[in-house]
Amino acid sequence: MPRISMVVQNQVHMEAESPVSHGVTAKVIQATFLSALKMLDVGKWPIFALCSQEELKLIRQACVFGSAGNEVLYATENNEVFVLGTNCSGCLGTGDVQSTIEPRRLDTLCGKKIACLSYGSGPHVVVATAEGEVYTWGHNAYSQLGNGTTNHGLVPCQVSTNLVNKKVTEVACGSHHSMVLTSDGEVYAWGYNNSGQVGSGSTANQPIPRRVTGCLQNKIAVNIACGQMCSMAVVENGEVYVWGYNGNGQLGLGSSGNQPTPCRIAALQGIRVQRVACGYAHTLVLTDEGQLYAWGANSYGQLGTGNKSNQSYPAPVIVEKDRCEHFRSILNNNDDEIIEMSEFSYQVYRAFLEYLYTDSINLPPEDAIGLLDLATLYRENRLKKLCQQTIKQGICEENAIALLSAAVKYEAQDLEEFCFRFCINHLTVVTQTPGFAEMDHDLLKNFISKASRVGAFKN
Template sequence: MCSVAVVDNGEVYVWGYNGNGQLGLGSSGNQSTPCRIAALQGICVQRVACGYAHTLVLTDEGQVYVWGANSYGQLGTGNKSNQSYPTPVAVEKDRIIEIAACHSTHTSAAKTQGGHVYMWGQCRGQSVILPHLTSFSCTDDVFACFATPAVSWRLLSVEPDDHLTVAESLKREFDNPNTADLKFLVDGKYIYAHKVLLKIRCEHFRSSLEDSEDDIVEMSEFSYPVYRAFLEYLYTDSISLPPEEAVGLLDLATFYRENRLKKLCQQTIKQGICEENAIALLSAAVKYDAQDLEEFCFRFCINHLTVVTQTSGFAEMDHDLLKNFISKASRVGAFKN
């Protein structure tokens, strides 16, 4: 069997059995030690999914690359030929945010930012050689309905309904007026919280609530969606916001020095970037000193330069930022043609 690992900078290393080219090294020879996939140089991989003898990776730009066995069309390339090099797979124009495969099947699945779920490969004994739009809202359903045997690509918990973990219990208590001892007034609306949890989870609240006996805190610096997302993050350790709102949350994360939240915001913004909002997101990255996000947005703008320069965001770009953008773009050869 083969093994795949992704390091912090997005590079992919592989090793193990390679009879079907599932290592993506351009050959079918086995590899006894970890080897970087040179064909993915310059591409930042975020996630990996491995089937029985094929591999999928998802990049930070929402692009999927595949390689390995393809006897059932599980690579989604439009044919049944094996691929020993990473090959891109297109799913209309929507950005992919989740990929899935399972070791016991020859099936692949993906979910887009718009919530559409696609599948390809083995489907109840038949071959689907191109990504096919399903009626599902979750990739798990693809393997439960189409795979043979019916499986799930990730571990599922089968705990009794009356048992909740600590994390699940905390999630349920967010914004619960029946148990809260503190409420935030933001844009005329209340958000209910628990002082002890806020002090445990956030250094800012640890100091600001230490000697406070107030049970209402008025907040005017941030919008209601942004501040609610921040408090919910303290209960759930996750965020769910469109990229435009995530920019506001990035501002808050910077203000409160919440580095993990800052990283989550940057991931959300990366997944939601498009030609229309690329300049706005680049400006936000510069403003909040998010260097990794700034580089990502800049690279996206360069890759889509013709369309980006025709947007209203580019026309209204801050003078200093525009000057720096043109200078940096010139250095990387963006204007050679």
């Protein structure tokens, strides 16, 4: 069984309420790709469309962010850092608010290795380097940049107050607040605090980083996450602590009251959580046994509980067991065969990820062939069926032979029969296309033999 040769640090936050109107941190699509050339051809991403091949070959790491994924920060092999995109309210950090389709260099971050990035809908950006330094820029009306002021920041500036001699390993943003995790397991937060999201015990905004204490005082945190106006941390024994806004039950405490200081989720007693992730108003956790639990807003079915009712307590996510075991077997496989992700376009890669979460695909018929290839490599039969249905919708005389060839190559029998019948019904036109003239010899031989058997050449 093949496996993907791709190391991806991927944080995808899906908004719980309106996918269009809110524009909060929960909507950021952030992906950091290491050794990009071997793993993913970023040249297929629309945001890099105007970059030259020479520039693309130098990209080592890319972070796509923004309310619609229209901004990108990337690092080259020699650790130069560039940005491009729409620059909403200065979120590119270029010193102005001008959007750019040409890469612009961020001198402040050049020479530093970017470890992680998070985006808040203000908008503001928080970055941590491999050395553990923190840089922020963007909107700052609520002191979410952590510099003690409410002045907007148009260029990256290091946040040092209370973080001196601390190595930050993880960052997270709410809509207007920020949070970081240090290598020694401490959590620091700052910014907007109308619902207690910085965990200080009050609702006063926090202009500089302050350590979140209370129930976390003697705990070692290993993971953090922010919703729109709430915050969460997983500690080393697998407990989850939450604080902030709770109007949709996103804290998992069984109530809808706000929480100004960290509180352990009692309903997860005896369950060891490894990771937590927040949407706009809902939360998911992954346990050490591979189980998913979700709670909070559910008007779009984002909790995966089988209904659309909000959930104030953690509820297990319904996952098809066979499919779960199928992908588990892929991850645990030690076969040396490798699927090179550079073989597939951005559209195919994105469609595959969407399928994993939604059980459906939405892409043009011409891109479905690449997805059919990927589905075949993963032996994902249900996805193959969906691809075949999509491809059928795009068949015409000009591409019928190419689709037939693809169907044979990927052992898609239903599609193969469909394409064959289409070719027979349009035989005169199909045989005059370039595709027919360039048809593989063995495939042509089999096509003629099968066409003869169904009487295609009778007078």
